[in-house]
Amino acid sequence: MGVIVYKCINCGGPLAFKAESQNWTCDYCLSEFSEQEVSDFIVNEKAQAEAETSSAVLEEHHLKDQEFQEKAMGYTCQSCGAEIVTDDTTAATFCYYCHNPTIIPRRLEGEYRPEKVIPFKFNREKATELFVEWCKKKPLLSKQFTSTSELEKLSGIYVPFWLFDCHSDGKISGTATKVRTYTSGDTRYTETKYYRVLREGNAIFRDVPADGSKKMDDDLMSILEPYDYKDLTDFSMSYLSGYLAEKYDMDQNNVYGRVSGLIRDNMSSLLRESVRGYSTVNIEDSGIKMKNVGATYVLLPVWMFTYQFKGKTYMFAMNGQTGKIAGKLPISPGRAASWFSGVSAATFVALAIGGQFLW
Template identity: 75%
Template sequence: MGVVVYKCINCGGPLAFKADTQNWTCDYCLSEFTEEDVKNFIDNEKADEEAESSEDALHQAKELDQEFNEKATGYTCSSCGAEIVTDDTTAATFCYYCHNPTIIPRQLEGEFRPEKVIPFKIDRKKAEELFVKWCKGKPLLPKFFTSNSQLEKLSGIYVPFWLFDSNTSGKVEGEARRVRTYTRGDTRYTETKYYKVMREGKAKFHDVPADGSKKMDDELMTILEPYDYNDLTDFSMSYLSGFFAEKYDMNQNDVYGRISSLLRENLGTLLQGTIHGYSSVSIHNTNVRLSGVKARYVLLPVWMFTYQFKGKTYVFAMNGQTGKIAGNLPISIGRASKWFGMISASVFAVLSVGGLFLW
């Protein structure tokens, strides 16, 4: 087997990918390497072993699968059943879904090796700063929501996604109305004309995302979009160093229904948007066909924070590339009562000063 990508070139220690510098650093010898450094080192090491033949590509693919099988470690939470993936140098201390500390390691199969990945652009420190800033504008949160002990549970996770490409063609048919009102003498008239309308067209969709995790909230993942797919790069285990990665439990066929509905709806909206000049339009029939559908398995970066409050788990998520934030946040009843009490007192004072307060 070739050189493992995420081992230090100088001392052999584990490398950790740093989102702020987009480089890999070694905590043992303090060396820092660019992606080009790592790739050049690997290429030089493999130069004597690889033959320039048509079999070389297949051999390299087998090596990558072997590396993934041997170095990717899976963890299954015994409490909620979540399955995550990381490299063999990362120690999991809790489940980022339910905070359960009992995690069982096992090996993975090569089919779960992604094709592409968008590396984290936002490091942990920046993610914490953005999260705290976001929470400051929400006075009803529990007092200790952003305490240091809670922020320690902020986890960098590569979430499994399927990116779909598709050719679409379709037609919409309906009825349009043009309404005109006019007055003659003392009589006001309303004239309504009806038209049959039809639009037909084609569109190509690229990189339409659908998360491949049953436990991930689809709506939450949708809110975090869009990602800049220009940053997609070939998957390497080195990007997992210092992060988690969830294993997909819905394949491309499982999420195709969601994608198909989305593409059909979008093309229908595009075609309907070309109908102008009428008072109103009612679409009676939409027929959209998909062809040349292709999907690729990728990992996208997400910072996740889960918080348990009064027996319920709340999830906060941040796009690890753009910093976009979404979440379902808890409300402290005590702070809410105090806050609304302050508002009531302010209103009471305003009414009293204005002479509107009545006994």
């Protein structure tokens, strides 16, 4: 507990309680104050301190907004429409979706300033090394995929995400059975007992993610999870130096349906897993309610690499915090034919269909 020091209203010196007068006296200027005068002074001083603190917080937010508005630059790709964010010192040379070099800079509005960010944990050289090692384990890839000219297009991107918190109340009901088989004499019996099951519970969900980009593949972003949200820090434009970021084009309301479905599924699973000890369980009804829902706009680090092969664009992504890799990668017909030379034609056809997520 903090120590309270009563100060003289006139000179600021310490006050001492005098038992004989039941008042507070300053030994420096000899002023004397009643209990009410001291109490009123303390209340006013506390209110003033809180007002100054509140003013300082508002000023800090104002400076952050001003920094974002002055330094954040937006680039719109004229080919695919992707909107990229970076600082005013970074030169964007191509769109990481379609490789179009034509971009138009403009200032961004403060509403797009994120609240939090997880900074990149390793540089471009390390990301390239991890990517090449990963590709070596994919024997059907074209060798051109990891050529120096292609790897130069590897880009560090801060992807917009919404992190949701909420409280969830759930209830499920259904029927269950317990089956017992036993033998008596020469006869084998099966006994089935039927039960009515009911489960209710509540849970708190924290940091449920949903990317806020229409052009980002939601499945690809999901595969890159999880992130360690302990590394979330207050956003500053300095984190964008040397990197790009994508401006969200889906706000929290646009992605709420996706997050709501995920939370409801998880809540139902938690309740279902609590029904144990039965031979069979059939859930007939369930109800999940969500309340106290809140969302935080954050940027999460991703190393992105897109590759155009035979008229199609393939996307590779790496978690910029953990190094986890996923991608929709092209298959080289020549290498596939050689690799599957000893495999039946039917099996080859099944395995050579591209576009599968690999990780």
